[in-house]
Amino acid sequence: MEAGVKEAGRLVDLWNKWGIQILVLISFTLQVFLLIFGGVRRRSSSNALKFFLWSAYLLADSTAIYTLGHLSVDDQSNEHELVAFWAPFLLMHLGGPDNITAYALEDNTLWLRHLQTLAVQVLGAAYVIYRYVAGTATLLLLASISMFVAGFLKYGERIWALKCGNIGSITVSKFKPDPCQLLSMGTSEEEILLGAHSQFDICKGAFADIIMLPNPSLLSRSKPRSVVSYMGEDLFKLVEMELSLMYDFLYTKKAVIHTWYGFCIHFISLLGTATTFLLFQIIIGSNRGDGYSRVDVVISYMLLVGALVLEIISVCRALLSTWTCSVLHRRGKAWEWPLHVITSFSRRVHPASRRLWSGSIGQYNLFHLCTRNRNEIGTRLAMKLGLQEWWNKKHFSGTFSRTSSLSIQDLKKLVLQALQDKDRALQDKDTDLDSRGSFILKSMEAYDDFARWSVNIHFDESILVWHTATELYLRKSKAKHANDLTEAAEVLSNYMMFLLVVKPDMLPGAARCNVHLASCEQIEGQCHMCFGDKENPVAASPVSWQPYCILKEFFHHDGPNPSRIPLREKLAEMVWSFSQFALGTVKAPQPHGESIRDNANMYAVLLADELLGIESRWHEQRDPLELILGVWVEMLLYAARHCSQESHARQLSNGGEFITIVSLLAHHFKYYSGASRGIGNLSKNNMMSENKPISENDENLV
Structure with a gap:
């Protein structure tokens, strides 16, 4: 006991003597961590990475604020006189690195709170300098003032970037994007x-809910077919890069850096940091430097060198970025030589490839969930803590990137083809962009009773019914299906179910993420009625207490995988058999009428029976899976078009979502074809003229 008290006393003494030094080093370390890893989440949705970034983002501000406050109230001994010199560095730390200003979209709306914090912290730093540095050597005072100005500007730059990162602050240029520019460029990733920079206003218009329409002259020169035929699947790369630029706009300082005042801030900040470093060198080299603590001198050098290196990296990133290339490209031939220098360097580091989407989509299967082992430690613990729904979402969701017969590129082709088909039909005034499957059903002459209601009920219930029907059809069908067609239908079905359960805010309408629970409970109840505890596909297996199995369960996603397909087949057969007696008694529900989620399984069986009937009528002339796949693609397009823009924006900080890419691709098609009536950029609060060639934003660019 006494030994523990003595050890605690030593720690207290250590903290009292070196606490400020420790906090300053922690603050600097957090800045380095954010600089290195702050931009990784653009392409990654790792939960571990998000946790560490979130922790570092919050700790960076709180540590700097606490340390600055501690400096303003503590009396410094002559030995630790340099400690007060660190106050301006903490202001610079509060400014943060350029590649992360906001962790979440909501942080941008708190810019006024940060502005108030700026006022308080600037006054605190000024007080520390006045109280502890003003009466010392003149050179140290000059070095502190120089660093104070740099830190003040960096913190102010961050707050201005937060203000500009609001979706409500997004404005588009009066100089509308010209699709013909794409036709004149190459198809390398850098080009x-x-x-993407030249067409970025289309992306900004989509997120700001501004209707973007090209000038009549552009419509006469460019059509979607010409752009699509030239770029093909590269259109997805274009859209992915535009979303990456939008991430920069919302979550980093890019909206401020590439303006004339942003350039001035960087120049002054670098100059101030370099001046501080030179002045400190002179101070340490003089006799005056012998009176400082050696530890404090070392920490001061670490802060100075670190700040100088971070500023040099920031300036180089700003000057050599593709944002600068885009500005120089618009300036014309007079700026060709610096543009050539920057692009030559860029080709060596390949910045374009880092702006592409990671290329994986979420998966969630209702039948896979129903076959889970309820005796697993994680499941039992989640039930005890009341976190079963959260555990099911996190643990039983998976991802898909590619298999031997299907890849994300194949899914992109399906979406691109569906958009082209709809665009051609729209020109003939024979379709509706808001169809949720009726277009493909009508085109394949399958828009009869049950098929009609299945795409006109509540959207979340429509997803649930089609998901279950797809699973039942795949297990009951006797026809020979192509592997890629089967996998594509199943992957899109699981993806829409993933959005419904895990990310319901990405779907239109009310976010009813628990709409599937009634179906799951019905299936499990039917299993107990049909099988009891013997050969029950949803019966709990014996619990495993092996450490390896427990760790694997907690840290491994048990998403849809081939290992449980036999159980899913057995489950599908049971659901089918259980519902057969009701096929002739259940009537089709009224479109958008009463909820059917309590009987979703029954309606799914009816739909699957209808699909099997279509299979028998077509006699292998066509595959019903083409119909199912077409419905899923249409549902994806519908959800992409009607998802709120804030939901799309939030997902940009979590690695992005396929549905967001599809949404922006649809906006490009709409813009290129001039599908809506009227000419010009329209919004609820603003009617912009189309006569001015350059916007106010363009005039501010470097």
Whole structure:
């Protein structure tokens, strides 16, 4: 006991003597961590990475604020006189690195709170300098003032970036994007990235809910077919890069850096940091430097060198970025030589490839969930803590990137083809962009009773019914299906179910993430009625207490996988058999009428029976899976078009979502074809003229 008290006393003494030094080093370390890893989440949705970034983002501000406050109230001994010199560095730390200003979209709306914090912390730093540095050597005072100005500007730059990162602050240029620019560029990734910059206003208009329509002269020169035929699947790269630029706009300082005042801030900040470093060198080299603590001198050098290196990296990133290339490209031939220098360097580091989407989509299967082992430690613990729904979402969801017969590129082709088909039909005034499956059903002459209601009920219930029907059809069908067609239908079905359960805010309408629970409970109840405890596909297996199995369960996603397909087949057969007696008694529900989620399984069986009937009528002339796949693609397009823009924006900080890419691709088609009536950029609060060639934003660019 006494030994523990003595050890605690030593720790207290250590903290009292070196607490400020420790906090300052922690603050600097957090800045380095954010600089290195702050931009990784653009392409990654790792939960571990998000946790560490979130922790570092919050700790960076709180540590700097606490340390600055501690400096303003503590009396410093002559030995630790340099400690007060660190106050301006903490202001610079509060400014944060350029590649992360906001962790979440909501942080941008708190810019006024940060502005108030700026006022308080600037006054605190000024007080520390006045109280502890003003009466010392003149050179140290000059070095502190120089660093104070740099820190003040960096913190102010961050707050201005937060203000500009609001969706409500997004404005588009009066100089509308010209699709013909894409036709004049190459198809390398660097050239596509420049094209993404030239078409970026379409992306900004989509997120700001501004209707973007090209000038009549552009409509006469460019059609979607010409752009699509030239770029093909590269259109997805264009859209992915535009979303990456939007991430920069919302979550980093890019909206401020590439303006004339942003350039001035960087120049002054670098100059101030370099001046501080030179002045400190002179101070340490003089006799005056012998009176400082050696530890404090070392920490001061670490802060100075670190700040100088971070500023040099920031300036180089700003000057050599593709944002600068885009500005120089618009300036014309007079700026060709610096543009050539920057692009030559960029080709060596390949910045364009880092702006592409990671290429994986979420998966969630209702039948896979129903076959879970309820005796697993994680499941039992979640039930005890009341976190079963959260555990099911996190643990039983998976991802898909590719298999031997299907890849994300194949899914992109399906979406692109569906958009082209709809665009052609729209020109003939024969379709509705808001169809949720009726277009493909009508085109394949399958828009009869049950098929009609299944795409006109509540959207979340429509997803649930079609998901279950797809699973039942795949297990009951006797026809020979192509592997890629089977996998594509199943992957899109699981993806829409993933959005419904895990990310319901990405779907239109009310976010009813628990709409599937009634179906799951019905299936499990039917299993107990049919099988009892013997050969029950949803019966709990014996619990495993092996450490390896427990760790694997907690840290491994048990998403849809081939290992449980036999159980899913057995489950599908049971659901089918259990519902057969009701096929002739259940009537089709009224579109958008009463909820059917309590009887979703029954309606799914009816729909699956209808699909099997279509299979028998077509006699292998066509595959019903083409119909199912077409419905899923249409549902994806519908959800992409009607998802709120804030939901799309939030997902940009979590690695992005396929549905967001599809949404922006649809906006490009709409813009290129001039599908809506009227000419010009329209919004609820603003009617912009189309006569001015350059916007106010363009005039501020470097």
